[in-house]
Amino acid sequence: MPAESMDFLAGLNPQQREAVTFTGGPLLVLAGAGSGKTRVITHRIVYLIAEMGVRPDHILAVTFTNKAAEEMCQRVLAMLPEGRSGNPRLSTFHSLCNRLLRRHAARLGYTSDFSIYDSDDQSKVMKGCLQEMSIPESILLPRKACSIVSRAKNSSRRNEFATRAFRDHRDADLYRRVLALYDQKLRASNAMDFDDLLLNALELLEEHDEVRLRHQEQTRHLLIDEYQDTNRLQYLLVKQLTQPPYDLCAVGDEDQSIYRFRGAHLGNILEFEKDFPNVRVMKLEQNYRSTQRILEAASSVVRNNRERKEKTLWTRNDPGDLVRCLASNSGIDEAEAVGKVILALKRDGLDDTFAVLYRTNFQSRYFEEVFKRNAIPYTILGGLSFYARAEIKDLIAYLRLLRNPGDSMALDRIINVPARGIGETTMDRLRTHAAEQGLSLWESVEAFARDPELSNRACCPLAGFVHLVQQLRMEMPSSPLAAFLESMAERIGYVKMLEEENSPESLSRLGNIEELVRAAHEWEGQGLSVSDFLDQASLASDSDNYDSKSHVTLMTLHSAKGLEFDVVFLVGMEEGLFPHGQSLQNHADIEEERRLCYVGMTRARRRLYLSWARFRRTFDPFALGENLPSRFLSEIPATVLETIENGYSSRESSAWSSPFQAEVPQKERKPYAGKSYDSVDSMKEFLRRRGGGAPARSGSRAAALPPPPTDPGGPNDFPPGTRVQHPQFGEGVILQALKEGDETKLNIHFSNFGRKKLIQRYSNLVKI
DNA sequence: GCGTTTTTCCTTTTT
């Protein structure tokens, strides 16, 4: 072996080395958190090229985010000797499929200029579908419909829709019709949603032999990262991308599977050995990232899951500090406690990286406020990302319309932005005309603009708009990206509109546009076209924006996957928030929440703080007065945990003031009585054992707090939060109970019928 | 058809 290769293998432990150099067929690497998963993938790529003489472009590695792909690519290139031919291909499933489809779109009846619809576009299309089918929102919300449809799409081939999709569902027939109409609309706009990218790529490979063969020829070595989060569609794609004898290397950790809601199928990794013959399975169990105590705490939590392969993660690292549990009174106090810890640790002068991880995006708010007030520089991922800002979406919608005239969502968005006298009435007529004549919205606009019958008032603005778009469309292909964007923003009147508004917001929007132009300049330098720019904007993920040099980063637990930090704060650890209230009903969902907790905890290198708040302002109808600490906290052994009581402050009464709960008469406020909270006692016991914990209430404070837990009440008592069964409406949850005279009016949310107001006496409700 | 004010509803998690 050349000295060089000895070098790059020298940094690996025996198991890693084995995984890197094994080439005798399909390989599954079960890699625990922090066990050097990325190193295995990058070194394996380098090994294949440098040692096995594999042509770089015969290697395809699929990762979860573009950022991960890019980083791996850079590490690989740094290790490779000069003078090779081509680069290995590293990409996400979605970008891979996108590229494949752009090349072969015609075979599936799209043009290569197809648009990619984001979740906003999706729910707008869905809204239209439901309206056309006269399904009121009270029965099916557009976004809910989108997620149901998306899940079905991620587990079926397109030609299976009519039979296989929704097969477990009570309303399968209804959903199939919704899906069919939704699909038809997207197709008519020459558009694909995220799921279509996978679905169509699969169809392309399965049904077009020459495409598949060419691709298999190109992909002799396939590596897949985060295999635990692949869904059925991705699994089927993997099978199409390679062929026996597979050189397939899948790397994953079933304990870190956190995308079940998106169709991720744990079976993919648990049954890998059945799917591929003669598979070799290797385990990486030495953790290089975290301290012993952090690892012990995280392992004890995830051990409570049933659906997993047994493995023992260990480390040679220091024992480290105890994991700390911060118990605060309110969400604001929680944020302040975290801020204080960060300031204290920063005072020690270390160059530590910090992360605040939460279950849901809305939790970021208090942290932002506190960090701003205390001059703690932070970066926030997700929430309103750059591409989600209105002005950026508008300009991108213009580009989308220029590239793909069929893109009705883009057209709809910008036809009257800035205002050009094309209002709702005209739009209604355009839509009707399009539907009647089987035209796209754009074709309908063109027709109206030419129609001599039409009044000038309606016609002129349309004609002007058509002319503008046609001109821009002609110029676009030949102009450099940044210059084109800039001149477009000018000519469509967008800049003028913002300048005339002349408010602080409009000025910041102008700033954002400048930033977009700057970004375009950079991409232009890398030889990217308008099309690439649009794809980048659609397929970018939140963690793609993560900057490891930033000292404090706020993000959801999901976005934190694959990242690591010196100090991690896992906040909002309360029953109902984490685990999330929507996950309490079924065991598989709880297990997923637990894995999410495991992922969060194992992001920490040196210090881990877990935090919860007794009261939290919320608009969730499931919210129930005082919070209980998350069950995950009670799963951590006392020997590695230290509880810090972030005492009762004067704010507790204001923390207890949800606008919703304020409407409920004091007397009827009752703690949730459902059986999901069966561990109340163990939780209290757990806190007492640790000293600190929830002290007994006494004196004046008790008056400001909600009444202490009492019995759920008799059969005629329906406090908010109670789950009920109705003879016609099925299952529901009491949102509100109002006593009026001797009647009680109940406001109930039924899962299949939406909200209803019923008089309790006549309702025939049964508690469940 | 446009701009402002009022009301509503909301909150899982993401490519």
Add this chain to the structure above:
DNA sequence: GGAAAAACGC
């Protein structure tokens, strides 16, 4: 507490 839809007045 804030964005998006609806309602209202011009």
